[in-house]
Every structure is written in C-alpha cells, then in structure tokens.
Amino acid sequence: MDHLVLTVIAEDQPGLVERVAKCIAEHGGNWLESRMSRMAGQFAGILRVDVPAQAHAGLTEALRQLEQQGIRVLVAHSGDEPERQWRMIHLELVGNDRAGIVRDITQLLARHGVNLESLDTDVLPAPMTNELLFRADAMLAVPTELPLDDLQQHLETLADDLMVELKLQPAE
Template sequence: MSQHLVLSFIGEDKPGIVERLSEVIARHQGNWLESRMAHLADKFAGILTVSVPLAEQDNMISALQSLQQVGLYVRVETAQASGSESSTLSLSVVGNDRPGIIKEVSQVLHSLLVNVNELTTSCEPAPMSSEMLFKAEMVLSVPASLPLSELEAALENISSDLMVELSVNQFG
C-alpha cells in the first residue's frame, strides 16, 4: 500500500536541486507523479506529488527535510482524495495591471465555491503602449450545480477593464 504526498520546496537557484529531490524520492521507492517548478527572482521553487510505500514514508520525509542542511527547504503534506462532482475548465483574465486583481477574481471564485487547481500570472508591456498588462491563466474545478453563465457574469462584473474568457472544451 502507498501514500500520496505533496511536497513544496524552495531554495537558492543552482544546479542539482531536481537531482537531489529525485534521488531522495527514488532511494525510498517513491514515484514522482506530477510537478510544477520555476525560477522566481533568485530562488527555485516548486510543488510535486509523489507516491511512496507506507513503510518508507517516514524515512523519506526525514530525508527530504534534512535537505535543509544544503539550503533546500521542503514541506511535506499528506494528500487526501477528493470526491466532489465538478467540471474542469480554463479561465484567462487580462487587464491593465493594478493591485488587487487576483484578490477580486479569487473572491468571486470562492463565493461560488469554485476551486483554483492551477494559477499562472505575468505582467508584460501592452502592444502599442507602455502600459503594463496583467495576465492570469487558471484551471478551475467548478461545481456541477453552478451554471457557467452565472460564473461568467460574476467574473465580468469585477471591472470593465478586465477581459475574461472561459474555455470548457479544452479540459472536457
């Protein structure tokens, strides 16, 4: 029997971080399932899911946490299965950059019991001007009982300068 674990980590960005993590996971018969990692400022951070035999779980967690000695900080959480009925879709938000956009979007999503599965954001210059554009790409789990028209209307009510696009077909 095995346990799924979610690991989050951060450390100084330098060669060998992924190799160190994968070595510890493999040494304890863990299976690397999925991950998202990125260079942010001068750090390398990520999150990943692994499965590990129950007999190796505690030893693997200890070995991962001992990576702190080399400047890699790892947090481990036990993953729980989700049983809710929902559909998955993508959401794109684009607008003039200003403080609070993610706060406003996340408040709407929370009020409708929509869960954010993935979130990627960026700021970049708008074509033809020096204004900065804020862009967010999300993958959402939407309750089956929520009409998509209600979700779209709630998001569009945030601000007239935000463009909102929902895509259902991409994630079926």
C-alpha cells in the same frame, strides 16, 4: 504505499531537483506528478510521490537533511480526492495592471464555490504603449449546479469594474 505531497523551495541552483529526486528514489519512492518553476532567483515546486509506508520516516528525514543545502521541503499526506462534481473551465484575463486584481477575482470565485485548480500570472509591457498589463491564465473547477451563464455574468460585471477583458471556455 503512502501518497505524499511535497513542497520544495530554495534559491535556484543546478542539481536542486536531482537531489530531491535522489532522496525519493533511494527510499523506494515513485515521482508521480509535479509543477515546478523558477521566479526571481528562487525555485519552487509541488510534487506528488508514492513511497512504501515503511520508508516514509526515512524519506521525511532525508528530505529534512536537504535543508543543510538550502533546500526546504514540506511533507504532507495526500488524502483521497472526493468524487468531483465539477466542470473544468479555462479563464483568460488581461487588463491594465493594478493592485488587488487577484484578490478581487478569487473572492468572487470563492463566493460562488469555484475551486482554483491552477493559476499562472504575468505582468508584461503592452505592445505599443509599454504600459504594464496583467495577464492571468487559470483552470477553474466550477460546481455543476452553478450555471455557467451566472458565473460569466458575475465575472463580466467584475471585469468591467476592474477594466479587464476576460474569456471563459470549457477546458479541453
């Protein structure tokens, strides 16, 4: 079996996921996992599938044909993930919205070898003032050799500069 990672993007429309799933099933593929979401009228997703090696080319062509229906699919081979020496940490962040928050946080994380496993963000009105609040919810893979106290200290220093509140806790 070939392990493939597919990235899908299209204007949101009923039946979009069904058409991708149909292509995969018609080529003997198995849908393993996915993350999908609608935002601002667009639909995007990433998914991992197994497909028989002999069906790989046919599946790739069938997915390419979906572009005629406005569905773009990027196909990539899934590599074996190396043995991980990580601790999974959950990060929550809330603060007044301003440009550059994601850049500043991700620069700090990258500098310390922390891998961003998932990131969900929103900008919402504050309950009493209606000022815009930025909210981030992330899952971090922290190298086991990086002391969590050090990461916490660096993040808290940055949080003070950004005027945001953050909370780190081990993932469950």
